Amino acid sequence: MSGFFLKPIPRPNWAWASGLFAVMLGAVSIKNEWAALSGSSGARALGYALPFLVYFHLAMGAAYIVAGVGLYNLKRWAAWGSLVIALASLVVGGAYGLFLATGGAPSIIIILSLGFRAVSWTVIGGLAWRNLLAPKS
Numbered sequence: 001m002s003g004f005f006l007k008p009i010p011r012p013n014w015a016w017a018s019g020l021f022a023v024m025l026g027a028v029s030i031k032n033e034w035a036a037l038s039g040s041s042g043a044r045a046l047g048y049a050l051p052f053l054v055y056f057h058l059a060m061g062a063a064y065i066v067a068g069v070g071l072y073n074l075k076r077w078a079a080w081g082s083l084v085i086a087l088a089s090l091v092v093g094g095a096y097g098l099f100l101a102t103g104g105a106p107s108i109i110i111i112l113s114l115g116f117r118a119v120s121w122t123v124i125g126g127l128a129w130r131n132l133l134a135p136k137s
Contacts (some may be wrong), residue, residue: 014131015074018124022068022078029061044049071128079128086121
């Protein structure tokens, strides 16, 4: 009977912390973007006016949860996913910058959200790269 249960895998601090953070960020992203899609007056008041950003953050919320579970379980594919999420966040931030440069109305909530996500996923991607993908010497 002792072999029935799987032995727990010891996880480094970065893995459980980044996995938990990613899942929580994904859940909050999905909740907020879903509220914006359903026409919540609070979401409109916060500046969710660009449909592209709403759909992007909704899709990324699901990707955050998948990557977070993978990071928690120390999967190599999650490191690649984290790096792709970081790159996508930077690209969308640049696209929003172009939108602002061409006369779009700025929203401090969107600027802070894009910056926070880009920095967060760059750090998570770097940690995952260093610990899961980088060659060991």
